[in-house]
């Protein structure tokens with residue numbers, strides 16, 4: 080354990096994190112104060128692969144994007160952080176879950192840095208990265224976590240050194256539902272389909288288009304809603320009228336979809352909060368940037384005498400800093416990922432990770 | 439979860455009429471509030487389940503959900519009661535106003551019973567070698583039977599957790615068990631049918647079991663390994679149960695896949 084003695088003498092611990100489980104390539108550098116545990120973001124650089132309207136991002140193209148930008152983004156992150164390579168303790172990378180090809184191309188980049196600079200590697204669970212970053216930024220101690228992104232919809236609560244999944248989407252993730260709906264409406268994917276739905280929805284509100292509402296206990300389902308919403312979009316293009324006799328607009332559709340799916344998310348979160356007896360809720364993941372979702376969650380939390388914690392797009396949307404942060408937490412407990420084990424896995428449950436850094 | 443500050447919320451109108459006993463707020467759940475009050479006769483305690491409107495929800499959606507759920511809950515309770523499934527009887531209902539008045543069930547939630555039994559056990563959940571787990575295993579078996587009984591009648595609960603089952607103490611069986619065993623004694627009474635639906639498909643039944651399995655694992659990680667006894671006693675409880683258990687494996691696989699994609 081020579082490294083442990085070496086690091087404990089230093090003032091601060093520093094990690095570089097690499098993320099690329101979906102269409103964002105992110106590299107960030109974080110510092111932890113070993114005495115107070117305080118985390119400082121030194122840099123957080125991201126480059127997103129944006130596909131044309133009406134299309135989604137394919138693994139092959141996304142992986143190519145990540146490979147093409149890895150060196151550039153890494154150099155920027157290093158320059159922005161103002162640290163020298165020698166100060167870095169470890170290289171953290173997303174082990175999973177996510178899309179195979181993009182994950183492996185970023186892992187190859189991380190391995191290269193580790194070998195080049197003679198640093199240790201730490202493989203990180205992407206979901207745990209989101210949760211730990213959310214806790215660090217907001218200061219939420221022990222919240223129920225709603226993790227909502229393009230690939231995941233989970234309601235999570237911490238118990239006995241694991242992040243346990245209380246509820247989840249039984250079919251497609253909520254972000255996937257929004258993204259595919261944006262494709263049906265041919266809304267731009269720049270900067271993100273969900274963001275553009277949110278902006279359009281602000282012009283809606285005149286009518287609420289009836290969509291199925293599918294909650295089962297603490298689980299929910301979105302594919303039926305997507306099918307129905309796509310159906311209404313097709314009718315809308317043929318001039319379908321709303322309940323008030325006026326033509327339905329894309330803004331009405333965005334509004335109605337958001338109101339319905341977010342109500343479902345708030346409901347399953349509230350059920351988990353009641354179940355574990357907590358009144359704090361933390362929203363993480365890309366969909367968590369949505370201000371309407373934050374507002375609805377806030378209204379629910381206030382009624383329960385608690386509050387909602389959320390972060391902005393820098394930390395909500397996939398990024399390298401969250402991987403650096405969660406990786407460094409594990410590193411500080413002695414966790415390492417030997418080179419031969421530095422693989423990726425598309426499937427990696429949040430509750431598989433032993434959370435040694437929490438009591 | 440019992441409410442400490444009673445009456446901090448505005449009461450539903452039905453509870454503002456002169457009643458023989460003042461209502462007390464028992465639980466502030468996710469969906470709504472549960473009051474203990476009396477119905478017509480002061481000697482007949484009952485539970486009033488009230489779903490106030492949710493401020494975060496669009497008013498049209500809110501009204502639609504509140505009304506549909508209270509009505510569905512009452513309908514399903516009626517059906518179960520008629521079919522001999524142990525649930526609270528329905529006394530009165532006003533769906534648009536968001537309340538249903540049901541039989542009061544004495545006892546405590548199963549969740550509490552299990553936690554009382556487990557006490558301060560080490561994390562891996564292995565009991566001391568000397569410990570006789572039979573009472574807890576028996577409870578698991580009664581849970582399996584209760585769920586099987588429910589499914590037999592064509593009802594899907596939709597929110598099976600150990601909070602949504604009551605342990606009603608055995609009146610007729612004087613118990614000479616120790617305090618610890620008493621914690622897990624009693625008949626299972628299923629409650630909270632707010633998300634219930636009617637279905638006899640293997641798929642819906644299997645999802646119902648899956649919801650319970652996961653709720654159980656996350657609520658009682660230390661007793662997770664005993665969940666198999668729930669399924670064991672579910673299996674012979676009605677004709678189609680074995681095929682539901684097979685379907686459950688599919689549902690598990692799907693659940694695992696979905697929750698692991700980044």
Ligand SMILES: Nc1ncnc2c1ncn2[C@@H]1O[C@H](COP(=O)(O)OP(=O)(O)O)[C@@H](O)[C@H]1O
Nearest residue numbers: 465467468469470472485526541542543601630
């Ligand atoms: N009929 C009843 N008799 C006694 N207690 C009840 C009854 N129904 C519910 N409770 C208690 O109130 C709590 C909340 O009721 P529940 O019907 O589960 O509502 P919620 O939808 O809020 O979860 C239960 O966990 C239980 O402790």
Ligand SMILES: [Mg+2]
Nearest residue numbers: 467601602630
């Ligand atoms: Mg309940």
